Amino acid sequence: MCDMVIDAKGVYYKELNKRIRDAILRGKKTIDLININGQRYIADGINSGTVININGVPGQDLAAFMNGPTVIVNSNAQDGVGNTMNNGKVIIHGMAGDVLGYGMRGGKLHILGDVGYRVGIHMKSYKDQVPVIIVGGKAGDFFGEYMAGGVLILLNLNKDDPRPAVGDYFGTGMHGGAIYVRGVVDKHKLGAEVNIREIEEDDERILEECLKEYCDDLKLDYEDIMSAKFTKYIPVSRRPYGNLYAY
Amino acid sequence: MIFDPGYHEFSVVRDEDRCIKCRVCVRQCSFESACHDPEEDSVYNDQTKCVGCHRCEALCPTNAIEIRRSQSNFKENENFTADVIRNINKQALTGGMLLTGMGNDKPYPIYWDHMLLDASQVTNPSIDPLREPMELRTFLGRKPDFLEIEESEGVSLKTELAPQLELELPIVFSAMSYGAINYNVCEALAMAAGAAGTYYNTGEGGLHKNLYKYAKNTIVQVASGRFGVHREYLDIGAAIEIKIGQGAKPGIGGHLPGEKIGEEVSSTRMIPVGTDALSPAPQHDIYSIEDLRQLIYALKEATDYTKPVSVKIAAVHNSAAIASGMVRAGADIIALDGFRGGTGAAPTMVRDNVGIPIELALASVDTRLREEGIRNQASILVAGGFRNSGDVIKAIALGADAIYIGTAALVALGCTLCQKCYTGKCGWGITTNDPYLARRQNPEIAAQKLTNLLRGWGLEIKEMLGGMGLNAIESLRGNRLKLRGVGLSDTDLDILGILPAGK
Numbered sequence: 001m002c003d004m005v006i007d008a009k010g011v012y013y014k015e016l017n018k019r020i021r022d023a024i025l026r027g028k029k030t031i032d033l034i035n036i037n038g039q040r041y042i043a044d045g046i047n048s049g050t051v052i053n054i055n056g057v058p059g060q061d062l063a064a065f066m067n068g069p070t071v072i073v074n075s076n077a078q079d080g081v082g083n084t085m086n087n088g089k090v091i092i093h094g095m096a097g098d099v100l101g102y103g104m105r106g107g108k109l110h111i112l113g114d115v116g117y118r119v120g121i122h123m124k125s126y127k128d129q130v131p132v133i134i135v136g137g138k139a140g141d142f143f144g145e146y147m148a149g150g151v152l153i154l155l156n157l158n159k160d161d162p163r164p165a166v167g168d169y170f171g172t173g174m175h176g177g178a179i180y181v182r183g184v185v186d187k188h189k190l191g192a193e194v195n196i197r198e199i200e201e202d203d204e205r206i207l208e209e210c211l212k213e214y215c216d217d218l219k220l221d222y223e224d225i226m227s228a229k230f231t232k233y234i235p236v237s238r239r240p241y242g243n244l245y246a247y
Numbered sequence: 248m249i250f251d252p253g254y255h256e257f258s259v260v261r262d263e264d265r266c267i268k269c270r271v272c273v274r275q276c277s278f279e280s281a282c283h284d285p286e287e288d289s290v291y292n293d294q295t296k297c298v299g300c301h302r303c304e305a306l307c308p309t310n311a312i313e314i315r316r317s318q319s320n321f322k323e324n325e326n327f328t329a330d331v332i333r334n335i336n337k338q339a340l341t342g343g344m345l346l347t348g349m350g351n352d353k354p355y356p357i358y359w360d361h362m363l364l365d366a367s368q369v370t371n372p373s374i375d376p377l378r379e380p381m382e383l384r385t386f387l388g389r390k391p392d393f394l395e396i397e398e399s400e401g402v403s404l405k406t407e408l409a410p411q412l413e414l415e416l417p418i419v420f421s422a423m424s425y426g427a428i429n430y431n432v433c434e435a436l437a438m439a440a441g442a443a444g445t446y447y448n449t450g451e452g453g454l455h456k457n458l459y460k461y462a463k464n465t466i467v468q469v470a471s472g473r474f475g476v477h478r479e480y481l482d483i484g485a486a487i488e489i490k491i492g493q494g495a496k497p498g499i500g501g502h503l504p505g506e507k508i509g510e511e512v513s514s515t516r517m518i519p520v521g522t523d524a525l526s527p528a529p530q531h532d533i534y535s536i537e538d539l540r541q542l543i544y545a546l547k548e549a550t551d552y553t554k555p556v557s558v559k560i561a562a563v564h565n566s567a568a569i570a571s572g573m574v575r576a577g578a579d580i581i582a583l584d585g586f587r588g589g590t591g592a593a594p595t596m597v598r599d600n601v602g603i604p605i606e607l608a609l610a611s612v613d614t615r616l617r618e619e620g621i622r623n624q625a626s627i628l629v630a631g632g633f634r635n636s637g638d639v640i641k642a643i644a645l646g647a648d649a650i651y652i653g654t655a656a657l658v659a660l661g662c663t664l665c666q667k668c669y670t671g672k673c674g675w676g677i678t679t680n681d682p683y684l685a686r687r688q689n690p691e692i693a694a695q696k697l698t699n700l701l702r703g704w705g706l707e708i709k710e711m712l713g714g715m716g717l718n719a720i721e722s723l724r725g726n727r728l729k730l731r732g733v734g735l736s737d738t739d740l741d742i743l744g745i746l747p748a749g750k
Contacts, residue, residue: 060541064545064548083532086478099531124517125517126513126514148519175518176519242505242523246342246344246345247341
């Protein structure tokens with residue numbers, strides 16, 4: 001059940017987002033957006049626990065700087081989802097574009113399908129605040145580049161797609177956090193700053209917690225996902241570029 | 248082991264008659280040059296470790312210490328200077344990039360020193376700022392193309408104005424990040440900005456929670472590393488600045504060395520203690536003017552169009568064209584940082600060889616935006632080695648709306664430009680997060696020094712304005728007729744848009 005429906009047909013993003021903010025100010029807890037067609041910046045910087053259902057394809061920078069809402073996209077999404085997001089969740093029942101979760105500091109991105117380049121770059125974490133991105137399909141180059149914290153999970157679930165699970169330069173410049181992949185990433189794809197590891201007990205707990213929620217959100221079979229072997233990728237060093245300089 | 252010849256730059260000359268062996272120098276020297284030998288009860292120096300910060304000299308109670316350039320001279324050579332020889336040795340030993348701090352120190356032309364201001368004589372009376380009101384107040388932000396006035400029941404403004412920053416004088420403390428400088432210095436800048444009615448810029452390291460109270464004088468920065476950027480941070484800023492580039496290191500990113508990432512910096516930046524804070528050269532969501540527009544409007548949407556968004560770039564060859572794109576992308580303020588701008592850490596070769604002087608960049612950007620009829624759509628904030636109020640007022644006449652100062656502010660706090668900021672050992676307690684050293688800056692006292700500096704510059708600017716017969720800084724802004732060039736080529740004069748002296 002939703003408190004409010006906003007018809008976005010022919011509405012420019014500035015007006016649409018103003019209406020969304022106004023609705024939240026008026027205490028609407030659940031908002032359905034219909035006829036969305038590329039409007040940018042939906043849910044940017046929103047600071048509440050609102051649930052926003054998006055019908056149609058939202059535009060760039062969905063949920064940027066977002067701090068709390070749950071955004072459910074019932075189709076594909078574009079670039080920049082969850083840019084510098086602090087808290088909340090975005091569930092995408094389709095594919096999404098490039099640079100997802102740039103500098104993400106908290107909250108969750110659950111994507112059913114494939115994603116583009118530079119996903120999860122510059123993710124950070126501090127103590128209990130740990131951002132999580134889970135990708136059900138495949139990912140492009142520079143997955144987890146400069147990663148400083150948080151959890152990235154790549155599932156590569158579509159068995160019919162023969163392409164490799166991930167592109168090149170995987171985890172380049174990584175200096176914190178962890179990437180989990182269902183399957184194994186070819187060594188030549190790994191950035192120089194990344195090491196491959198076996199899954200340990202702690203990792204199993206993290207995977208279970210993250211993936212059960214993911215499966216709930218996207219109506220997937222948890223046991224089926226866990227039936228394959230996972231590998232873990234962590235930084236070689238906390239200071240990958242510490243020896244560049246003549247002091 | 249590779250032999251280190253250890254050629255040093257400085258000699259610490261100690262007057263043994265005056266030295267009372269109080270060991271103040273030993274405690275003050277953060278580079279471990281000054282030593283005490285308990286057996287001999289002697290105080291002496293390891294000359295190879297002196298960086299020339301003058302901390303010991305300044306604090307020696309008996310004036311027994313003098314820091315000099317090393318008296319050991321290599322054979323004279325204008326090409327392979329002592330610096331060159333030392334640098335090559337350092338790289339032969341380490342295999343690393345040379346690293347340095349602060350701005351370009353090479354003898355490139357300083358155009359401010361080749362421009363002179365006008366003054367009134369006989370035909371246009373000067374104004375005495377001591378007795379007459381003199382307006383330095385400055386507004387930064389997008390100005391409308393025209394104003395609509397409503398005249399029913401008195402006169403009111405019909406046009407809705409874009410959000411503006413209001414400055415009591417056209418000087419802003421430039422971006423210096425928490426991490427590069429310590430908490431005490433951040434707080435001093437914030438307090439001084441409040442006292443002087445201006446702003447300070449957080450730089451890209453986020454904002455410590457205890458400094459939230461200075462919100463109304465705070466410009467928050469968003470850079471490629473996105474350190475400490477969250478909804479509350481964006482809300483707090485009176486303005487938001489997107490950092491694309493920095494004058495000291497155009498085209499490259501930043502590495503805040505792990506030595507400077509302690510617990511507090513770690514929590515503000517959300518990166519592990521002891522790691523390097525990596526800000527890559529590009530923001531990977533900005534590869535074009537259109538992408539820049541996307542981030543500008545993401546920030547405007549996130550803050551409901553309540554505050555101006557600035558975009559900062561390093562002054563480079565095609566700054567004018569880029570600036571035009573920035574304005575069209577929605578930037579309300581354009582910040583230009585010239586090649587003499589400071590830094591906490593930059594590869595020496597980049598600092599010394601990349602970028603262009605702010606004077607030329609400012610003139611060409613202002614000219615370009617005027618030619619395109621979009622100058623009103625953004626304010627211009629300039630940075631890059633501003634030393635005194637003379638530089639500031641000339642920049643205003645060339646077309647700047649306001650000036651960022653960084654290095655000058657740190658010099659006010661004791662910095663002697665030893666250029667060792669990247670070591671995290673700053674003897675003056677400025678560019679260090681070591682609690683023992685950071686205590687050397689008391690926020691209240693430091694804020695007083697900064698406020699004094701701004702007051703002094705403000706008085707001088709009023710004096711010079713009055714001398715030109717102007718009573719408002721607005722009348723000087725972009726008024727290049729008030730400048731004349733000396734010792735400049737025709738090309739320089741053409742770019743600066745000024746006449747030669749005597750004409």
